Amino acid sequence: MAPKTAIELAKRFEGFERRVKRGTEIAAVPYVCPAGFWTIGYGHLCVHDHPPITQDEAEAYLAQDLVKALNSTLRYCPVLATEPEGRLAAIVDFTFNLGTGRLQTSTLRRRINQRDWSAAGQELHRWVYGGGKILPGLVTRRQAEVVLLR
Numbered sequence: 001m002a003p004k005t006a007i008e009l010a011k012r013f014e015g016f017e018r019r020v021k022r023g024t025e026i027a028a029v030p031y032v033c034p035a036g037f038w039t040i041g042y043g044h045l046c047v048h049d050h051p052p053i054t055q056d057e058a059e060a061y062l063a064q065d066l067v068k069a070l071n072s073t074l075r076y077c078p079v080l081a082t083e084p085e086g087r088l089a090a091i092v093d094f095t096f097n098l099g100t101g102r103l104q105t106s107t108l109r110r111r112i113n114q115r116d117w118s119a120a121g122q123e124l125h126r127w128v129y130g131g132g133k134i135l136p137g138l139v140t141r142r143q144a145e146v147v148l149l150r
Contacts, residue, residue, distance in 0.1 A: 001063075001067065002066035002067055002069070002070045002089075002092055003070075003085045003089040003092065004089075005085060005086055005089035005148065006066055006069075006089040006092040006093050006096070007066060009089060009090075009144060009145070010042055010043065010062060010093055010096055010097075011042055011062070012144075013043075013140075013141045014041075014042040014062075015042070016028055016041060016042060016058055017031055017039070017040075017041075025054050026055065027052035027053055027054055028052060028053055028054075028055075028058055029050075029052045030047070030048055030049070030050045033130075034131060034137070036131055038050070040053055040061075041053055041055075041061050041062065042058050042061070043062070043065070043096070043097070044058070044062065066092060069095040069096035069100075070088075070092050072095050072100040072104075073088065073092050073103065074088075076100070076109050077091055077109055077113055079113050079115055080112065083115075086148035086149070087117070087148060087149055089148055090124075090144075090145035090146070090148035090149050091103070091108075093141070094108070094124065094127070094145055097138075098127060106123065108120055108123035108127075111123055117149050117150065121149050121150070124142045124146050125142055125146065127142060
């Protein structure tokens with residue numbers, strides 16, 4: 001199970017987007033995120049014609065996605081297994097947001113495994129682009145992750 005802080009971060013920054021009424025429930029429909037990917041619920045990647053989902057279904061997808069991000073994070077940054085939960089949550093959120101490949105090949109990964117938290121925080125601030133532009137939401141998200149790294 002992903003750290004509670006990682007779940008809170010993902011929910012805060014992803015939001016339960018594109019709501020529509022489905023019978024008596026509020027549901028989310030697919031939308032294209034700022035980086036150009038089809039997404040549903042709390043940032044779950046999907047196909048463009050994915051059926052609407054309820055908030056409970058979105059939370060189930062989020063839990064699955066965060067477990068994958070947690071496993072990847074610990075695979076590439078094993079030092080986080082013995083660090084405070086906030087540090088782990090920050091990097092799980094980063095991995096969930098940007099993908100395992102970005103973490104795997106990053107200088108951020110090296111700084112984390114060296115336990116150089118200041119340099120890791122500086123590296124996080126570099127990951128604020130989507131579609132070639134600085135996205136204010138990513139700037140805010142990276143700042144929240146940096147706070148947890150300290």
